[in-house]
Amino acid sequence: MQSINSSSITTFCVIVGTIILLVVFIIIVLYREGKQKLIAKRTEIVKEYSKKYQKIKQINGQYPFSPLQQQYRIAKNCKTKQEFDKTDIDTILCSDISDNLAEYKQLLNSVIRNQNQYELYNKDFNICLYEITDEDKELYLKWDFFDEYEEKLCEELRQKPITELIVKVEKEYYSPKGRNHYRACSVFDTKEIIAHYKEARLHSEFDYIFKTSYYKNDNRRDPIPPSMRYDIMKRDGFRCVLCGASAQDGVKLHIDHILPVSKGGVTEPSNLRTLCDKCNLGKGAKYDPYGFN
Ligand SMILES: [Zn+2]
Numbered sequence: 077m078q079s080i081n082s083s084s085i086t087t088f089c090v091i092v093g094t095i096i097l098l099v100v101f102i103i104i105v106l107y108r109e110g111k112q113k114l115i116a117k118r119t120e121i122v123k124e125y126s127k128k129y130q131k132i133k134q135i136n137g138q139y140p141f142s143p144l145q146q147q148y149r150i151a152k153n154c155k156t157k158q159e160f161d162k163t164d165i166d167t168i169l170c171s172d173i174s175d176n177l178a179e180y181k182q183l184l185n186s187v188i189r190n191q192n193q194y195e196l197y198n199k200d201f202n203i204c205l206y207e208i209t210d211e212d213k214e215l216y217l218k219w220d221f222f223d224e225y226e227e228k229l230c231e232e233l234r235q236k237p238i239t240e241l242i243v244k245v246e247k248e249y250y251s252p253k254g255r256n257h258y259r260a261c262s263v264f265d266t267k268e269i270i271a272h273y274k275e276a277r278l279h280s281e282f283d284y285i286f287k288t289s290y291y292k293n294d295n296r297r298d299p300i301p302p303s304m305r306y307d308i309m310k311r312d313g314f315r316c317v318l319c320g321a322s323a324q325d326g327v328k329l330h331i332d333h334i335l336p337v338s339k340g341g342v343t344e345p346s347n348l349r350t351l352c353d354k355c356n357l358g359k360g361a362k363y364d365p366y367g368f369n
Pocket residue numbers: 316317318319320321351352353354355356
């Protein structure tokens with residue numbers, strides 16, 4: 077008798093508990109739905125009436141930022157451990173830049189344009205967002221939620237363009253059968269990429285000069301090692317030391333022996349200088365035994 081009683085009490089409690097839980101659940105669902113509907117309705121009102129919101133949409137249209145990736149990645153898979161050890165991460169980046177000069181130029185231009193535009197954009201955006209006109213005030217009086225919603229919706233419209241060129245450079249080596257895995261990486265920012273890009277561009281100009289130089293097939297002349305040619309040009313600022321012309325002025329630059337080889341001049345930095353083709357020809361015509369003209 078007693079056991080039946082206690083079991084029916086238990087059943088009763090379970091039923092009542094379930095009903096309470098169900099009711100609480102329904103209340104929560106309804107409350108959430110109601111809240112969502114309210115938010116949706118308020119959002120609609122702000123989008124329709126807010127002058128700021130419409131103005132900001134218009135500002136966004138005036139600033140089309142270049143689409144860029146957060147980060148670019150260069151990876152080199154080394155075939156041997158020795159290659160992995162020998163490969164310098166800086167060098168991987170430099171050769172990638174040299175191979176893709178035009179692409180890097182475009183990327184850098186886009187990043188710099190984005191940087192400049194972003195500054196102007198933010199100024200316009202903030203003026204629009206924080207200046208309150210009488211028209212705005214009327215809206216704020218009419219709807220108490222208006223300014224809070226407006227600010228949130230406007231912030232959502234704020235463009236966040238990529239204003240840094242970030243390149244991650246990796247080198248990797250998997251030993252046979254994948255027993256060992258070596259990996260190293262570095263991340264470069266815009267400033268570093270620009271420095272590397274400038275260097276690579278100078279190299280490419282130099283390669284061009286070297287390939288088209290009439291010294292190329294001149295076997296009588298003491299050949300100047302390419303790295304020394306580059307060092308001399310760099311030392312002289314990639315300009316003719318006599319007239320100051322550079323490749324941008326349409327001249328070809330040569331490395332000249334101050335004291336000619338035929339007169340016993342040596343191929344050493346102290347006896348070398350950068351000359352443009354015009355000055356170099358002038359020198360040849362006048363012929364100065366010591367080359368100081
Ligand atoms: Zn010159």
